[in-house]
Structures are given as C-alpha cells and as structure tokens.
Amino acid sequence: MYPPRFDYVAPTTVDEVLAVLAERGDEAKVLAGGQSLIPMMKLRFTFPELLVDVNGLPGLDAIDDADGHLRVGALVRHNDVVASDVVSRTNHTMAAAAPWISDPLVRNLGTVCGSVAHADPLGDWASVMLACGADVVARSQAGERVIPMADFISGPFTTALEPTELVTEVRVPKYAGRGGGTYLKLERKVGDYATVGVATHLDLDGGGAITNAGIALTSVAPNNIKAVEAEQALVGESPSDALFAEAAELAAGAAEPKDDVRGSAEYKRNVVRVFTRRGLTTALEHAQG
Numbered sequence: 001m002y003p004p005r006f007d008y009v010a011p012t013t014v015d016e017v018l019a020v021l022a023e024r025g026d027e028a029k030v031l032a033g034g035q036s037l038i039p040m041m042k043l044r045f046t047f048p049e050l051l052v053d054v055n056g057l058p059g060l061d062a063i064d065d066a067d068g069h070l071r072v073g074a075l076v077r078h079n080d081v082v083a084s085d086v087v088s089r090t091n092h093t094m095a096a097a098a099p100w101i102s103d104p105l106v107r108n109l110g111t112v113c114g115s116v117a118h119a120d121p122l123g124d125w126a127s128v129m130l131a132c133g134a135d136v137v138a139r140s141q142a143g144e145r146v147i148p149m150a151d152f153i154s155g156p157f158t159t160a161l162e163p164t165e166l167v168t169e170v171r172v173p174k175y176a177g178r179g180g181g182t183y184l185k186l187e188r189k190v191g192d193y194a195t196v197g198v199a200t201h202l203d204l205d206g207g208g209a210i211t212n213a214g215i216a217l218t219s220v221a222p223n224n225i226k227a228v229e230a231e232q233a234l235v236g237e238s239p240s241d242a243l244f245a246e247a248a249e250l251a252a253g254a255a256e257p258k259d260d261v262r263g264s265a266e267y268k269r270n271v272v273r274v275f276t277r278r279g280l281t282t283a284l285e286h287a288q289g
C-alpha cells in the first residue's frame with residue numbers, strides 16, 4: 001500500500017529542524033533511518049502531513065566518549081555501533097545488542113535514537129538504554145531537556161517527547177570502576193524481532209560488591225521495562241549464583257508476557273528467568289575480566 005500524500009523538507013541545521021517542528025510539530029514526523037516510520041506509513045498506521053528528514057544534519061553521526069558518557073548522536077546507525085571500537089571497549093551491553101538488530105539492510109539505515117524515540121515494545125535499544133541508565137537528550141526552540149530513560153517511555157510507541165522536540169543524542173554513562181553487561185535475545189529466525197530480550201548491566205566496587213545493577217526486558221510487557229525489584233536485590237551484595245538466581249526469579253515475576261505466535265506466556269517468562277541469570281553471569285565475567 002502507498003502512504004497518503006505528505007510534504008517533505010530536508011533541513012541542513014538543527015535550528016531549522018526546530019523551527020519547522022515549532023510551527024508544524026503536531027502534524028510532522030522526524031525521518032531518521034525510516035526503518036520503522038516508512039513501513040508504518042505504508043500500512044497507514046500513521047499518516048503525517050510532513051516529513052522532516054534529518055539525515056542531512058551535520059555532526060550527529062558520531063559516538064563520542066566525553067564527560068564520563070558515550071554520546072550516541074541522532075544519526076548513529078545500528079551498524080555504526082557494531083563497528084565501534086569505543087563501544088566494544090567500554091559498553092558490553094551495547095556491543096552485544098547491536099548485531100542482533102534485524103539484518104544488514106536495516107542496520108545500515110536505522111538509528112539508535114530513532115529506535116528509542118519509536119518506543120516499539122519489541123525494539124532492542126530501549127532495553128539496553130534502560131539497563132545502562134542512559135539519558136535521552138531532546139532539543140526544541142525552548143531549549144534542551146535531559147530525560148532519564150526510565151522516565152522516557154510511557155507506553156507502547158509512546159514517549160515523553162513533545163512534537164516540537166528532536167532527539168539529538170542518547171547519553172550512556174560509562175562504567176563507574178569495574179563494569180560489565182550483555183544483551184541476550186531469543187528470536188524465531190535471523191533478523192526477527194525479539195521473542196524475549198534481556199539487557200543486563202553491573203558495576204562493582206573495589207571489593208567486588210555490586211554498586212549498580214541494570215536489568216531490562218524486551219517483548220514481554222506493553223513496553224520495554226526495567227526489572228526494578230531484581231535490580232534492587234543485587235545492589236550492595238556480593239555476586240553469587242544464588243543471588244543471580246534470586247534476581248532472575250524477580251525479573252521473571254516483573255515480566256507480563258502474552259501468548260502469541262512467538263510462544264506461550266509461560267515459555268517467555270522462563271526465558272526471562274534463564275536469560276537474566278545467564279546475562280548477569282556474563283556481566284560479572286566482563287566486570288572481573
């Protein structure tokens with residue numbers, strides 16, 4: 001199916017984008033990689049009157065290591081993360097997740113920030129960002145807002161973003177001392193969305209105790225969720241198999257999976273349990289390695 005008619009602009013500065021969004025934000029959509037927006041327009045799930053193509057904006061295609069954060073610009077593609085040395089050295093959760101996003105075509109075009117802004121409950125990046133404690137940086141003509149990822153997603157395909165705002169970057173804190181993490185994903189076939197995805201993140205102090213823990217789940221609730229009770233059970237404790245098993249049980253309890261073509265609710269809940277325990281074990285190995 002063809003999408004309904006729409007206007008198209010391709011500004012070359014962020015200020016121009018913000019001016020267009022200030023004027024027509026309610027009827028406009030930002031176009032980044034187009035890997036979610038265009039299919040949704042073709043299916044007529046969404047019909048913006050105006051597309052604001054941001055692919056010509058300079059300076060938003062880098063992953064910068066600055067001020068204790070990885071700053072992932074709005075035009076960083078999934079495959080930029082796959083190829084990034086700084087990510088592979090400094091954030092195991094992001095490095096593990098990137099190759100799992102769909103197939104090479106989608107990875108070449110789709111953006112990390114677009115995925116976060118889209119807030120598809122089956123999207124992988126939102127869980128990674130929730131587990132890592134990232135912030136979303138949004139700009140409008142009124143200024144810049146830094147929105148904690150935990151406050152950003154408010155429901156399926158729904159976020160705290162205003163129609164006048166452009167996501168300019170996602171800021172991912174670097175490990176405070178020794179840290180590690182991973183992303184585990186079960187999919188029916190290569191390139192599919194997650195049946196279940198689990199993102200994990202751990203920071204350890206000098207004595208080996210857990211100072212910070214992140215666990216977030218994909219595809220097992222109306223939107224990506226943090227397993228907060230499981231995270232809290234880990235903080236301040238010394239890592240052990242028994243502790244990870246307890247956290248895995250709490251994460252499985254936080255999931256709200258449904259029976260569908262990808263599997264039964266019971267099966268998915270058990271995958272959350274197994275992946276959380278396995279993910280925490282891998283995170284610990286990275287942190288100690």
Ligand SMILES: Cc1cc2nc3c(=O)[nH]c(=O)nc-3n(C[C@H](O)[C@H](O)[C@H](O)COP(=O)(O)OP(=O)(O)OC[C@H]3O[C@@H](n4cnc5c(N)ncnc54)[C@H](O)[C@@H]3O)c2cc1C
Nearest residue numbers: 030032033034035036037102110111114115117123124167
């Ligand atoms: C066949 C296929 C398989 C896929 N499989 C997976 C998968 O396994 N895992 C996964 O996570 N994703 C998957 N995706 C989705 C893919 O990751 C998309 O790239 C991503 O969801 C959206 O990023 P985008 O840059 O393409 O955004 P777009 O499609 O351009 O935009 C998506 C939405 O975000 C908004 N937006 C984008 N950028 C900004 C910004 N900077 N500021 C404000 N709003 C913005 C747009 O207005 C739109 O509403 C798949 C897509 C396809 C087509």
